[in-house]
Structures are given as C-alpha cells and as structure tokens.
Amino acid sequence: MLTTIEAVHTVIYAVVVGAIFRVIFCGLTGTFDALLAVPTGLVGLEGVVFLGNGRRDPLTDLAQRFGDPKGNVGDIFLPEWMARRTFMIFTSLFVIGLVLVVGVPEQEAGRRKPQMRLMRRACPRHPWQE
Numbered sequence: 001m002l003t004t005i006e007a008v009h010t011v012i013y014a015v016v017v018g019a020i021f022r023v024i025f026c027g028l029t030g031t032f033d034a035l036l037a038v039p040t041g042l043v044g045l046e047g048v049v050f051l052g053n054g055r056r057d058p059l060t061d062l063a064q065r066f067g068d069p070k071g072n073v074g075d076i077f078l079p080e081w082m083a084r085r086t087f088m089i090f091t092s093l094f095v096i097g098l099v100l101v102v103g104v105p106e107q108e109a110g111r112r113k114p115q116m117r118l119m120r121r122a123c124p125r126h127p128w129q130e
Helices: 002-028 034-052 059-065 080-102 117-122
Strands: none
Touching: 002 034, 002 059, 002 080, 034 080
C-alpha cells in the first residue's frame, strides 16, 4: 500500500509540475490560452490543500499510517535536497510563470516578441496582442 501511496504522490507531483511549466511556457511565448485556467487551477488547488493541511503534504499522514516512519512520500522518487525544498522551488517557478503571463502587453512594451510557429499553435496569443 505504501508503494501505491508513493506512486499516487508521484503522479500528482508530475501533473502539478507539468501545469507549472505550461504556465511558464505560455508566459515565455507571450501567449494566452483559455485552457491556461486548467493548470493554474490545479496549482491553486494544490496550494489550498497544502496550506489547509498546515503546510504539510496530506499524503504524509497516510504514508505514516501504512508503515513509513517519517511519512516522506517523496523520498524514494526525488533527491532529498529537492524533496525538502519542492514547495519553495515550484511556488517560485509558478509565480514567475504568472508574472510572465500577466506581463506587459506587447503594444505597451513597443516591441514584438519573437515566436516560433509551433509555439503560436500551442498557445494562442492574448486577445490584446492582435
């Protein structure tokens, strides 16, 4: 059962990290996508759950209940230094992504951001950037 908890934790972790990088990607390419609400909402939900549980991973108690003395569900799948700092690292990356997405529109900046054709297809541009 402990392996299942760790696997579920890893899947949740991967989805949230992917969502953070999606936000960063759209911010770096200067684009906006209506689906951007999905990764933003997922990261927000993860933050609410984390803060609502006293800044402690909710799967920690479950892991302890099933035999892990420390309850560290990320120990096996992440280096220890990263597991201890994961919330700080990825919260910072998410905030950077949000700043990039909400950043100054191109017309106000007086310049155009270079974009690759594939990136434009992946994330449509902000409506005000037309």
